[in-house]
Amino acid sequence: MEIYQLRSFLAVARLGHLTRAAETLHLSQPAVSKHIKALEEELGIALFERTTSGMALTKAGQLLLTQAERTLVSAVELVNMARKMRGEVAGTIRLGTIIDPEYLRLGEFLGQLLQHYPMLDVKLSHGISGWIFEQVSAGLLDAGFYMGVVNDASIGSIELRDMTYLVVAPPQWASQIAKANWRELACLPWIGTPKQSSQHRLVKQMFEEQNLDMTIVVEADQEASMRNLVASGVGLCLMRDDIAQQAAARGEVVIWEKTKRPTTLSLIYSRTQADQTVIHAIEQVIRDVWGVPQDVLQRSEP
Missing domain, CATH: 1.10.10.10 (Winged helix-like DNA-binding domain superfamily/Winged helix DNA-binding domain)
Known part of the structure; x- marks a missing residue:
């Protein structure tokens, strides 16, 4: 065999x-x-x-x-x-990215990675979480940033940080949103996201918990576009906590205070890829950049 x-x-x-x-x-x-x-x-x-x-x-x-x-x-x-053991760390890393590079500490990560392992060649592909997961699973990416829970024996993950998403609405809806209950919230127009996105999973779970369906009027796959659509009065959406707080401070959105949706940012990788020496190199650098203790670098068990 x-x-x-x-x-x-x-x-x-x-x-x-x-x-x-x-x-x-x-x-x-x-x-x-x-x-x-x-x-x-x-x-x-x-x-x-x-x-x-x-x-x-x-x-x-x-x-x-x-x-x-x-x-x-x-x-x-x-x-x-x-x-x-032979000290070979070379080759090409196909890395998937999501959201904004500053939040991922992407520049710092790649800078340290290439400083420690100058024989590596990095190729970046940007997408949404579900797409990154599919590409890593299919072997088309070696590793990638991902939001959500990993339940796949062939995929390892390094948890980087907890994240929170908030419900935000156009500022002109402030008085209506402040009094809205779950059913009233679901009846308002929503800005949806592709099924592969982490926001889609979070919103779907949020309304399933209430036995409700929401009304989607527009679908967008970029947080900048969603922020602009909310500010323009198109509808509500889930928005990352730090972005939502900044937008609210500028008067671009209002926050519905009755729920917070948690998720996790991780770096995922295939445990069956041929060259795991590259993955070990990524593990070490990601731990240094994010300050992740060694015992948190856990791989999914089969």
């Missing part, structure tokens, strides 16, 4: 399609198919069955999936322990 066979198995299982798995692994489709066939022959069982939409795990494949993830993680850690 080879590491590359397990990596192909997990990619097809995650994406449900040979072609997409091959693209993610930067291999040809016949090569991935050959890996799966060889693994099935060695195990003596069928792992996948073809469907009209692609590839689906068999019952046996489903039962072996978690163990395959654990085996690949252990094998990768063994290889990278040897690399670390």
